Amino acid sequence: MPVSRAKPRKRLTREESQAQTRAALIAVGRKHFLRYGLGGAVAEKIAEDAGYSRGALYSNFGGKEELFVAVIQEEQAHRLDFFRSLLKEEPSGKKRLKKMRDAIAELMTDHDWIVLRAEFEVGALRSERIRQSFVEVHRQQIRxxxxxxRDLVKAPDVTSKLMPDDFIAVIINLAHGLAVTQRILGAEQSQRSTRNLIQSLFDHLISSA
Incomplete structure (x- = not known):
């Protein structure tokens, strides 16, 4: 009877190995930042839990703060991809608008995103390096x-009271501030109230015929 042999594992290129290391550190770092906050998280412990040395973290990110920014950037990229795919699937301007509104309301009541965004804001107030990263991330988010x-309002039946960049700035700042307060209050009813208020704000600023 022939002996089956496992196929040899493909040797990763240097770029693939680095990408794998970065992905693992970002995933574990995200968990630590959510649990301990930016100030309480420890770079060495993050690296250890990810299965790497302290040096691996510092060679890929330069430190805990840079890793935290990478976590935020990955969150932003995932959200953007989600919104793009969500709108791409729906040809109706009115339905696209409703999907966008509901998705934003869900995002602004997502516990993990609320905590990470709040940590980012506090970090930006305390660290000039993080403040600069916050400015870059915020500008990219607005763009x-x-x-x-801009794509939404191309539909003939959709109108906005604000310019697209101004609209996003209002939604990001007002909705997130509301979400943080309601999250601290803690009641399930508060979360529903937050979602409803965000949806109402959205409908007030942009609507369809």
């Missing part, structure tokens, strides 16, 4: 979100 709204 990307503005593009989504």
């Amino acid at each position: 990307d979100g503005g593009d989504l709204i």
